[in-house]
Amino acid sequence: MITVPEALAHLFALAKPLEAESVPLAQANGRVLAAPVAARRDQPPFSSSAMDGYAVKNAEVTEGATFQVIGESAAGHGFEGTVETGQAVRIFTGAPVPEGADRIVIQEDVTPDGDVITLGEDLDQAKYVRAKGSDFKDGQTIDAPRLLRPTDIALMAAINIAEVPVTRRPRVAIMSTGDELVMPGDNPGSDQIIASNSFGLQAMLRDMGCEARLLPIARDTEASLRAAFSHCDDVDLVITIGGASVGDHDLVGKVAGDLGMERSFYKIAMRPGKPLMAGRLASGAMMIGLPGNPVSAMVCGTVFAAPVIRAMLGLGAAAQPALTAPLAHDIAANGIREHYMRARIENGELTVFDRQDSALLTVLSDANALAIRPVKDPARKAGDILHYIPI
Numbered sequence: 001m002i003t004v005p006e007a008l009a010h011l012f013a014l015a016k017p018l019e020a021e022s023v024p025l026a027q028a029n030g031r032v033l034a035a036p037v038a039a040r041r042d043q044p045p046f047s048s049s050a051m052d053g054y055a056v057k058n059a060e061v062t063e064g065a066t067f068q069v070i071g072e073s074a075a076g077h078g079f080e081g082t083v084e085t086g087q088a089v090r091i092f093t094g095a096p097v098p099e100g101a102d103r104i105v106i107q108e109d110v111t112p113d114g115d116v117i118t119l120g121e122d123l124d125q126a127k128y129v130r131a132k133g134s135d136f137k138d139g140q141t142i143d144a145p146r147l148l149r150p151t152d153i154a155l156m157a158a159i160n161i162a163e164v165p166v167t168r169r170p171r172v173a174i175m176s177t178g179d180e181l182v183m184p185g186d187n188p189g190s191d192q193i194i195a196s197n198s199f200g201l202q203a204m205l206r207d208m209g210c211e212a213r214l215l216p217i218a219r220d221t222e223a224s225l226r227a228a229f230s231h232c233d234d235v236d237l238v239i240t241i242g243g244a245s246v247g248d249h250d251l252v253g254k255v256a257g258d259l260g261m262e263r264s265f266y267k268i269a270m271r272p273g274k275p276l277m278a279g280r281l282a283s284g285a286m287m288i289g290l291p292g293n294p295v296s297a298m299v300c301g302t303v304f305a306a307p308v309i310r311a312m313l314g315l316g317a318a319a320q321p322a323l324t325a326p327l328a329h330d331i332a333a334n335g336i337r338e339h340y341m342r343a344r345i346e347n348g349e350l351t352v353f354d355r356q357d358s359a360l361l362t363v364l365s366d367a368n369a370l371a372i373r374p375v376k377d378p379a380r381k382a383g384d385i386l387h388y389i390p391i
């Protein structure tokens with residue numbers, strides 16, 4: 001059995017960053033920027049007003065001063081002339097500050113009377129002028145790679161990028177295996193259960209920006225598994241679920257091997273997740289064979305598949321980020337496998353659930369953290385600091 005970091009290193013060696021494609025800005029949210037994009041203009045492109053009021057010369061602003069209003073500057077309709085001594089231009093938020101003016105007196109500080117304004121007392125001292133290029137300058141770049149968020153989309157729109165270079169979505173096929181499985185909505189026989197973790201993994205991978213499709217459930221025969229693998233030629237990653245252990249019906253590794261899969265590793269010192277396997281299929285696709293137990297599959301999806309997808313998206317080869325928190329209670333020593341324990345983080349404290357059987361999806365669903373126990377971690381006391389992965 002290899003360690004979790006060793007397994008991750010093998011997986012990263014298999015996970016190739018995918019090529020870039022161009023998408024319209026409106027479809028770029030949640031995608032990974034694949035190349036830097038540069039601003040095509042200054043923002044603001046002119047010195048602009050931050051308030052509604054009057055543009056004047058700053059040096060002339062004193063309590064009770066009067067100005068002649070000579071025109072108006074509105075957003076989208078600037079004032080062409082120049083503000084001279086004793087003059088003001090009526091101005092609105094976002095409008096170009098006219099030549100000669102360097103201060104906006106807000107309208108709350110002004111009494112207008114026809115074309116003349118008089119400044120009041122206790123004047124707001126801010127100048128309310130946004131300098132040209134004060135947000136960004138022509139040529140300034142947004143660096144890649146980065147996972148684009150709504151705030152980035154707004155910035156890219158502002159810098160006038162209509163088409164965005166992003167990493168292509170990883171194509172993933174998810175294969176459930178087992179005679180006992182039926183699809184949600186079907187009528188299971190008395191010795192059957194509903195396929196579940198395939199749906200959980202599909203949701204996880206779609207959230208990460210993958211095109212993730214479910215293959216028909218493969219039965220526990222070599223012919224059925226071969227048929228399922230034959231539908232995977234166009235994908236970057238095949239994730240199998242179940243049939244990975246040592247039972248007579250655990251045929252996934254054998255069939256994949258017969259089909260030319262170059263195995264990278266099998267079995268890791270991790271709980272849950274011991275029978276994890278990975279390799280490269282003859283099609284060139286990467287394969288990850290997850291254990292069938294629902295919690296094992298979802299935990300391995302979090303600890304291994306998610307970092308693999310990030311590597312494919314060009315976001316680098318890094319383990320799932322872990323945080324630290326103090327334990328809310330004592331816990332027993334860990335064994336010889338790194339244990340990812342279902343836990344809850346609440347008010348900054350980590351409560352590790354008593355029931356850790358890898359079949360219990362209700363416990364996983366109640367969890368919002370995987371508390372990480374290193375190999376042979378001694379018993380821990382309340383208040384001791386543990387690493388955890390938020391889920």
Ligand SMILES: Nc1nc2c(c(=O)[nH]1)N[C@H]1C(S)=C(S)[C@@H](COP(=O)(O)OP(=O)(O)OC[C@H]3O[C@@H](n4cnc5c(N)ncnc54)[C@H](O)[C@@H]3O)O[C@H]1N2
Pocket residue numbers: 176177178180181193194195196197198241242243244245246247250272273274275290291292293294296358
């Ligand atoms: N003698 C041993 N037995 C087992 C060992 C071992 O080392 N020696 N390892 C155990 C561990 S740990 C795990 S994890 C499981 C993994 O087994 P498989 O990957 O072969 O998974 P299956 O046997 O096919 O299924 C296990 C369990 O999960 C259910 N399952 C499978 N796929 C799905 C699915 N898509 N949705 C919902 N549930 C699924 C399946 O019905 C079984 O109940 O092996 C232990 N045994």
Ligand code: MOO
Pocket residue numbers: 270271272273274275291293296297358
């Ligand atoms: O490794 Mo298994 O996934 O503990 O149940």
